Amino acid sequence: MKSVRSVAFQWVMCSLTAVLVGTSGAWAQTVTVVDMVPQALSNETVRDAEPNVSVNPANPQQVAASAFTTDPLGSGNSPIYVSTDGGQTWTLNVVFPGAGCGSNATCDATLRFADSSNVLYAGILRGDTFDLNILRTPNFLAPGLMTTLVDRTNEDQPWVEAATAGTDRGYVGNNDFSLGSQTASVILSLDAATAPPPAGFGPHGMEPRGTCGQDGPSIRPAVHPSGTIYVAYFGWRGACGTTDVVVARDDNWGSGATPFTSLIDSDAKAGVRVVSGVSIPGLSTLLGTQRVGSQLAIAVDPTDSQTVYVAWADGTSGSNYTVHVRRSKQGGATGTWSGDLQTIVSATNPGLAVNSQGKVGFLYQKLVNLGTGDRWETHLVISKDGSFTTPNDLVLARVPDQNGFYGGINPIGDYDNVISVGRDFYGVFSGNNTPDLANFPNGVTYQRFADLSTHLLFADAAHTVTTPVSIDPFFFHVTEPPALQYAAKFVCGRPNEEEAEHGQGMAADGTYFTVVNLHNPGEKAAPARMKVATAKPNGQPGNISPFLLLTLNPDQALEIDCSQVRKLANDTSRFLEGFVVVESDFSLDTVAVYTAGHEGKLQTFGIERVPERKQ
Amino acid sequence: MRKLCLAMLAFTVSVVAWTAGQEPPPTTAGLDEWVRQSTYIFRGKVQRLNASNLKVLPPAPGTAVVLVENVLDAPRTFGDFTGKEVTVQLREPNRPAVQEDAIFFTNGWLYGENIAVTEVAHQAVPSNEEELRRHISALRQKMVEEKLQGRIARSTLVVAGRVTATQPVEKDGRRAPSEHAPDWWKATVAIDTIVKGQTTARQIEVLFPKSTDEMWLNSPKFEVGEQGVWILQSNQKERGLPALRVPGLTALDPLDFWPTGELPRIKKLVNTGQ
Numbered sequence: 001m002k003s004v005r006s007v008a009f010q011w012v013m014c015s016l017t018a019v020l021v022g023t024s025g026a027w028a029q030t031v032t033v034v035d036m037v038p039q040a041l042s043n044e045t046v047r048d049a050e051p052n053v054s055v056n057p058a059n060p061q062q063v064a065a066s067a068f069t070t071d072p073l074g075s076g077n078s079p080i081y082v083s084t085d086g087g088q089t090w091t092l093n094v095v096f097p098g099a100g101c102g103s104n105a106t107c108d109a110t111l112r113f114a115d116s117s118n119v120l121y122a123g124i125l126r127g128d129t130f131d132l133n134i135l136r137t138p139n140f141l142a143p144g145l146m147t148t149l150v151d152r153t154n155e156d157q158p159w160v161e162a163a164t165a166g167t168d169r170g171y172v173g174n175n176d177f178s179l180g181s182q183t184a185s186v187i188l189s190l191d192a193a194t195a196p197p198p199a200g201f202g203p204h205g206m207e208p209r210g211t212c213g214q215d216g217p218s219i220r221p222a223v224h225p226s227g228t229i230y231v232a233y234f235g236w237r238g239a240c241g242t243t244d245v246v247v248a249r250d251d252n253w254g255s256g257a258t259p260f261t262s263l264i265d266s267d268a269k270a271g272v273r274v275v276s277g278v279s280i281p282g283l284s285t286l287l288g289t290q291r292v293g294s295q296l297a298i299a300v301d302p303t304d305s306q307t308v309y310v311a312w313a314d315g316t317s318g319s320n321y322t323v324h325v326r327r328s329k330q331g332g333a334t335g336t337w338s339g340d341l342q343t344i345v346s347a348t349n350p351g352l353a354v355n356s357q358g359k360v361g362f363l364y365q366k367l368v369n370l371g372t373g374d375r376w377e378t379h380l381v382i383s384k385d386g387s388f389t390t391p392n393d394l395v396l397a398r399v400p401d402q403n404g405f406y407g408g409i410n411p412i413g414d415y416d417n418v419i420s421v422g423r424d425f426y427g428v429f430s431g432n433n434t435p436d437l438a439n440f441p442n443g444v445t446y447q448r449f450a451d452l453s454t455h456l457l458f459a460d461a462a463h464t465v466t467t468p469v470s471i472d473p474f475f476f477h478v479t480e481p482p483a484l485q486y487a488a489k490f491v492c493g494r495p496n497e498e499e500a501e502h503g504q505g506m507a508a509d510g511t512y513f514t515v516v517n518l519h520n521p522g523e524k525a526a527p528a529r530m531k532v533a534t535a536k537p538n539g540q541p542g543n544i545s546p547f548l549l550l551t552l553n554p555d556q557a558l559e560i561d562c563s564q565v566r567k568l569a570n571d572t573s574r575f576l577e578g579f580v581v582v583e584s585d586f587s588l589d590t591v592a593v594y595t596a597g598h599e600g601k602l603q604t605f606g607i608e609r610v611p612e613r614k615q
Numbered sequence: 616m617r618k619l620c621l622a623m624l625a626f627t628v629s630v631v632a633w634t635a636g637q638e639p640p641p642t643t644a645g646l647d648e649w650v651r652q653s654t655y656i657f658r659g660k661v662q663r664l665n666a667s668n669l670k671v672l673p674p675a676p677g678t679a680v681v682l683v684e685n686v687l688d689a690p691r692t693f694g695d696f697t698g699k700e701v702t703v704q705l706r707e708p709n710r711p712a713v714q715e716d717a718i719f720f721t722n723g724w725l726y727g728e729n730i731a732v733t734e735v736a737h738q739a740v741p742s743n744e745e746e747l748r749r750h751i752s753a754l755r756q757k758m759v760e761e762k763l764q765g766r767i768a769r770s771t772l773v774v775a776g777r778v779t780a781t782q783p784v785e786k787d788g789r790r791a792p793s794e795h796a797p798d799w800w801k802a803t804v805a806i807d808t809i810v811k812g813q814t815t816a817r818q819i820e821v822l823f824p825k826s827t828d829e830m831w832l833n834s835p836k837f838e839v840g841e842q843g844v845w846i847l848q849s850n851q852k853e854r855g856l857p858a859l860r861v862p863g864l865t866a867l868d869p870l871d872f873w874p875t876g877e878l879p880r881i882k883k884l885v886n887t888g889q
Contacts, residue, residue: 038727043694050829068829073654073723074690082725084671091671091727102829107795130795130830130855141671143704143724143733154857156793175793177858214792240790283791284798291794291828408827414794447728459694 028481028615031442033396035433035450036065036081036090036473042448043459043467045405046070046103050413051473053428054120055087055421056113063087064120064140065428066109067473068102068413075099078106078127082140087426087475089447095137095146098126108157110417115164115225119193122146123158123172132158134172134187134201149197150187154178156217157414158187163223168193169253170201171229173219182207184215184233184246188254204259206233206248208269212240216280218296218415227253228305230332231260232298234280234312235273243280245312246271247298247332265334272334274326278314287318288367288374288401291410292348295323299352299360302420306331307386309360311342311350323347323364327386341388342381346370349412351427355420356585357483360386363418363427367401374401376412378429380478395441396476399432404469411471422527423480423585433457433472444474481615482529482583486590488610490514490532492562493575507575510598516560516580516610519589520552526586527551530560532569534578542578545569552588587612641738649736650754653720656688658740659701660716664709667702668729676708678731681719687748688755702731716740718747764884766870772812772847773885774819775878776804778837784822784861792859795831797824799861802837804845808878811885812847821845822863830855835872844881846871 037044048067056062065081071094078099079092101107107125114121122135132155135146156175163169170192176185184207189200207215216234223229228251235244248260248271261270283293292313301307307329315321325342344364351363362381369375378397381388402411411432418427435450435457437443448467449458457467491512520526529549534542545568552558560580566572582590590610596603641649650656659681666680667673681703683696703719711717718740721732741747767773784799791798801820824831834854847864854860854867866872873881 040694040726040728040730043692071723072690072693072726075654075722079726082671089670089727091669091725093725094723100833102832104833105829107830125795125830129853141725156795156856177792177856213789217793283794283796294794408832410828 028479029392030479031394031396032087032477033440033442033444034087034090034475035444035446035448036428036475037433037448038090038092039447039449041072041092042457043465044072045468045470046105047406047408047411047471048473049411049430049471050108050415051428051430052110052415052417053419053426053475054112055419055426056118057421058113058116058118060421060424061086062113062140063426063475064111064113065473065475066096066106066111066122067430068105069473070103070105071099074104076128077145080111080122080140081473084141087477090475093141095140095144096122096124096135097133097145097148098128100127101125110158110160112160112162114162114168114193117164117168117193119168120146121160121162121170121192123160123174125156125158132174134158134160134170136192136199147197149192149199150201155185157219159218159220161221161223162192163225165225165227165253167191169223171221171223171254172201173221173231173233175215175217175219176203176205177214179205181211181213182215183211184219184235186219186221186231186254186260188259190253190255204254206231206260206271207235208271209235209244209267212236212238216243216296217283217294220296220298222298222300222308224300224305225302226305227251228300228331229254229260230298230300230308232296232310232312234294234296237277241279242277243314244273244276245278245296245310246273247308247310249332263332272332274310274337279316280314281317281321285318285321286409287321287346287348288376289409290348290367290376290401290412291414292318292321295348295350295415297350297352299354301354301358301386302356303358307354307358308332309352309354309386311352311362313348313350319346319370321346321348323350325350325352325362325388349414349416349429351416351418353418353420353425354386355425355480356422357480358386359384359480360388361418361420361425361427361478362388363416363429365412365416365429368398375399376401376431378431380418380425380427380476382425382478382480394478397429397431397440397474399434399439403432404434406471423482425478425480427476428473429476430471430473432469434469483585483615484583484587485613485615486582486588486610487579487613488516488582488590488592489577490516490562490565490580490592491577491594492565493573495575507577510596510603513562513595514565515593517557517589517591517593518552518560518582519557520554520586521589522586523554524586525551525553526584526588528582528584528586528588530568530580530582532565532578532580534569534571534576543569543571583615641736646750647754649720650688650751651758652735653688653722654690655693655721655723655732656686656751657683657719657721658685658687658716658744659683659703659719661711661713662700664713667731668700669702669725669727669731671727672702672725672731677705679703679705684716685744687718687744688751696730699729701729704731704733706734706736711737760884763870763881764888766846766868767811767881767884768888769848770811770846771849772814772819772864773810773844773881774804774806774847775808775810775844775875776806776842778802778839778841779805779818781837781839783825793856795828795856796826796859797831797855798826799823800825801863810844810878810882819864821847822861822865824867833869834867835869842875844873844875844878846881
């Protein structure tokens with residue numbers, strides 16, 4: 001008989017080596033793209049353009065989105081898209097007051113969940129009155145219209161951001177023509193969730209410099225959980241053919257008497273000019289058939305309030321319309337902005353988000369195949385460190401610029417967007433809905449009746465009545481793996497005695513136990529997930545369990561023993577071995593304790609600290 | 616005569632409804648109000664109470680799954696749900712009862728793998744369902760006329776004529792201030808007939824937005840040689856951002872311009888409104 005002790009230790013040490021070699025370089029990113037038009041509306045041919053999406057941080061299964069989509073029953077109000085399964089399936093809910101734009105929909109619309117209140121906020125231009133409305137609902141699935149908090153006239157392109165810090169904070173960038181020539185504005189509230197209208201919302205002008213008569217339409221806020229608020233806007237200069245890209249900042253939620261004046265530029269005015277005097281084409285300029293001229297995005301790193309990214313487009317024509325991405329790691333201060341991290345020609349609709357790991361997601365739509373069958377290529381570029389030196393470029397769609405039911409200009413709309421919740425990136429863009437997998441390099445699913453082999457849409461389940469192609473909104477979700485991974489070997493149970501006796505099988509004769517201990521040494525709660533990968537003999541891979549979610553509060557520890565391993569693996573085999581894989585964005589103390597007994601006595605004992613691997 | 620028929624129909628249904636334990640049907644005025652408040656009217660049979668056939672809508676005491684047996688009123692572009700089940704948010708839980716037929720007056724709520732509607736009201740199925748359908752259809756037409764009459768009431772001038780020229784309105788040199796800029800053009804309209812209002816001019820200038828931005832997509836756009844009837848407002852204050860409006864005559868609502876063949880109808884509405 002072999003020594004149980006020596007065999008067991010050899011085996012454990014070999015296994016730990018295998019952890020470092022066998023699973024290194026894993027990239028567990030997944031990409032999901034979904035045509036959002038619901039199945040019950042398979043006959044619709046509306047231009048569902050200019051979309052915006054928000055995920056409820058308190059429950060990421062809840063997702064809401066907007067587009068130029070009509071109420072199919074023509075109530076005179078307009079719907080949003082809602083999902084309760086993380087964006088896999090979608091339903092329309094009629095909650096926006098008014099209709100009349102485009103195919104009888106709302107005009108510009110954006111929406112955002114606050115962090116933990118479950119309240120959804122929206123900023124819209126009503127389709128009937130064209131007034132800017134700020135809206136609120138505590139239940140985005142409920143019947144009836146959202147509560148109107150603010151109704152203001154003469155304002156353009158509301159862009160809403162929201163956060164929770166005790167109370168809900170709301171920030172609605174907009175171009176306010178009632179302000180004279182300095183039109184960039186943010187309407188903000190520091191207590192938006194429950195107070196009666198206007199729920200504390202009030203306007204604040206952003207522009208301290210002279211303009212050509214107004215600022216550009218796009219005004220974009222970005223909120224950091226610490227209360228640092230950035231606002232990017234186009235300061236139109238000269239004869240409105242040039243612009244400054246200006247970033248302003250407030251360090252306390254915009255709560256002071258003179259908000260957004262934390263950044264002072266070299267001219268002693270608030271708001272730093274990231275670039276100055278660059279050319280912009282008029283707002284009727286076309287790139288393909290898409291209108292361009294005011295495209296802007298901003299995002300702040302949730303792990304560092306001083307790291308901020310801005311993306312904008314400039315140029316003198318459609319063909320040289322170019323999207324730029326730049327970064328400041330010092331709060332946007334003068335002289336701290338990088339050069340171009342990304343420069344994309346013939347592109348529009350930039351979006352930016354930074355996830356909980358500091359990874360940057362950069363969304364844009366680029367016109368390709370110019371003159372030979374123009375197509376809109378939608379990219380999500382993910383940079384691990386924000387430098388974009390070795391980015392992961394995901395092509396989400398490559399669809400015709402124009403064909404089918406919609407023949408007008410501006411098919412995809414003036415914006416799209418990407419956001420992050422935790423590690424994951426979520427976003428939405430509009431495009432031609434021809435059901436052809438070649439148009440979606442990372443795959444796509446349709447809810448409406450579609451045949452991906454014949455590339456036809458249908459009005460009915462039996463596929464007897466075709467529906468023309470049109471413009472649909474497409475949701476995407478890109479999961480990023482946790483930053484850190486720990487793979488701890490486990491061995492549980494008793495091998496076949498006869499095989500073990502003859503030096504065969506998986507281990508020496510005895511009964512094996514493993515306990516994996518996790519400890520959170522940090523000062524924040526550490527969400528983590530755990531799975532079990534079982535190993536089979538003779539070079540055969542075993543099963544991989546689903547992830548089990550867990551959270552360790554500061555200084556908490558827990559134990560994972562053989563019974564939990566068996567339960568998670570759903571495996572009652574007499575002898576089970578493999579790996580417990582723990583993933584988290586937070587560094588954990590991970591220790592595996594191994595014991596083995598034979599004939600009722602403890603025969604061996606080992607402790608291994610499991611190394612941390614960055615993903 | 617039609618009102619009399621409907622009244623008799625209502626009485627008959629009332630008796631039947633009472634004997635079946637259902638609510639009596641509404642008066643004609645009440646029925647009309649239900650129709651005005653509804654966008655989807657159908658005869659349906661309740662299949663399950665406290666039930667839903669949409670994933671996002673958990674079953675609740677107020678929800679029921681109803682089989683659509685006959686659609687009496689819906690927008691033409693809406694899909695046909697006859698023979699399919701829909702979820703109805705009932706005004707009162709458990710009414711109507713399971714397996715009960717009723718006419719449902721509803722509005723759209725959720726559109727997913729199936730649809731959910733909210734009930735405005737329901738009534739017992741009348742003995743002459745076709746008569747009810749015709750009544751609803753007639754009321755819908757009346758509502759269109761009322762809407763058109765509202766446009767006429769807001770107007771300062773209604774004329775029939777022909778477009779003799781179009782040209783862009785001179786700009787002040789500034790670029791378009793917004794993606795929603797209307798891109799104002801003016802059409803010169805030679806007047807054949809003045810239906811409402813007064814003008815001594817033989818031709819007028821009508822401003823129209825050339826822009827196909829979503830804010831202006833539905834507004835009539837004019838071409839040289841086009842003939843029709845214009846329902847015109849002076850210095851309108853109802854469409855577009857105020858900063859982008861210009862003084863002048865406009866016909867911006869889709870109901871503000873009609874083919875010449877509709878002139879008698881519009882004359883009649885003008886006279887009715889005076």
